[in-house]
Amino acid sequence: MSEIFEEIKEAVIDGDEDLAGELAQKVLDENINPVEAVQQGFIKGIEEIGNSWKAGEAFLPDVMMAADAMKAGLAVLEPSIAELGGGDDDTGKIVLGTVEGDIHDIGKNIVGALLTAAGFKVYDIGIDQKAENFLAKAEEVGAQIIATSALLTTTMNAQKELIEYLEEKNLRSKYKVLVGGGPTSQTWADEIKADGWAETADEAVELCKKLIS
Amino acid sequence: MRVKLIGCASSRNEVEWLGNLGETDHEFLDYSYHANPVKLHNKLQELINESQDYDLIVLTYSRCSNSLIGLLSPKVPMLFPQTHDCIGFLLGSNERHLRFVKEKKGTYYFSQGWIDYGRTPYSEYLEYEQKYGTKKARQLIENLYGRYSKAIFIKTPGMENIEYYRGKVKEIADFFGWQLEEVEGDVGLLTSLTQGKIGPDMVYIEPGRRITESHYNP
CATH class of the missing domain: 3.40.50.280 (Cobalamin-binding domain)
Structure with missing residues (x-):
């Protein structure tokens, strides 16, 4: 399971919206806990790019693209997270x-x-x-x-x-x-x-x- | 009187065209500090510290995202415009700038210096296109500048080859689908500043006093 979280994290860091959306769908298809996917995948990715930005190693477009990738994934996961009662x-x-x-x-x-x-x-x-x-x-x-x-x-x-x-x-x-x-x-x-x-x-x-x- | 002028590239042409007292040392900083108030603050403090053997320090920076707040010159007085940014002092006054802010929402302003030394939204797009490809570049630029609807070119005296700058601004406005407008700048405020004269919309700070928010709201 941690493998897909790692892939999600990388997709966010790379600012790959399409891949982030696909991986989120995979999370649902494989009945992986969406809250964990957010916390251990999406958030980890945005944190890492955020830290690189603060350190001057990444640029604003990188952060913007990472945020877009995260948003694309969250949009897929949000309904099931709401169903689970989290994020409500x-x-x-x-x-x-x-x-x-x-x-x-x-x-x-x-x-x-x-x-x-x-x-x-x-x-x-x-x-x-x-x-x-x-x-x-x-x-x-x-x-x-x-x-x-x-x-x-x-x-x-x-x-x-x-x-x-x-x-x-x-x-x-x-x-x-x-x-x-x-x-x-x-x-x-x-x-x-x-x-x-x-x-x-x-x-x-x-x-x-x-x-x- | 020995004057040290620390300025932004956005108004460099106007400052150089206006000339000075003859004993002014100029130092112009890269336009990119515009996007990083903390970095600008630190750089200005460093240069102020290095300029303590002058009689006056003139800054052609104004609020600039509140970058100047907290700056301190221990021994030399400082003079700077009380406007919000270079748009304000190139338009000549706060009053005129704030009228523009109200009447012309969503406007991106261009000075000659911004075109000469800055990174325009269009050149930014070209950079992103090369780095990330057309689709991503379009998306980024839409997120960055999609809310603007107008380009205003501030024409200032002393501008040579004005058609070149008009063409540049038009190229940008056309690319983004913005309306295009040209307004006359007013270098009255900048003239007084470069001559070390205190006037309206200006702040004069005695040595040893820190710049505070209240200096902008007397």
Whole structure:
């Protein structure tokens, strides 16, 4: 069984979407535990490429392709994981999006893929989203976390506006609000009274686990 | 007055065209720091430390993803634009830049320097095509730039061979299916900076004081 996990890991590292999807299908066909396939295959692969990237040995396109490969595999496995009861309501629901005025979503998409792999139910509302759209989605799905991305100093203020909007609606305490993106920092998160900030996608996953537990 | 100007290649042409006080030493950094705020911060601190025998340090970097926050020059004052990035100071003011941000969402801006020294989205595509093949390259480039819808070419004074740059920007816009627009740059802010003059949309920091977020929001 560990052989297929190793193959999955390699497919993710190579950014081979087709192979990742095929291997995920093989997991289902051979009645291998899909949760284990995610944890010991897909996540291991993305972790390895992530570490290479941090060390300057891999480039952003490599990470993007690895995330796409992981997503392709997760899409195949998700229904059976949900059936098993893993990755369902008890793990947590997260509304994720890029703030109003900002159209950047590479980091957000990688965060979304890692959160999904970690078992969270992620509702990605996309780019250029107003505060009210974050809240409407969170209310609709019963999310615990609202995670917002901003890549520009010209748009990061919309993260602050989102928090103010929640305060206005008397719903601030209902949600944990996370901020991320290139120009953001822990100082920024503290200043706007966000519940957390993460520099990297894997730190974002750890943060969500901590906030929901 | 001995001035050290530490600048980004994105506005190098304008700075060189404007000339300087005659006693300014220029050092231009590679455009690629743009994508790595931590690396840019560390490099700037290193150069600031090496420039402590000047009378003034001018940076043609602005917020640049908050890279400047935390920088400290122990003995020499520093002067830099209070804009968000080079787009702001090539457009001449924060006010004009923020108006553009609001009115022209999804815009990729090009300066002469970005074309001369930078890696344009189209050259990036060509690199990926060679490395990963056409299908993957298209997918990557769609993920990276698919949300943009417009290219704006900032024309600045002193530009020679303007048709060449227009052609380059048009080639990129056509490849991505973006609308194309040309706007007049305004080098007023950059002129004051290169002359060491303090004016609007500029930050002057006394020696020994760290750059903080509050310097951008007085």
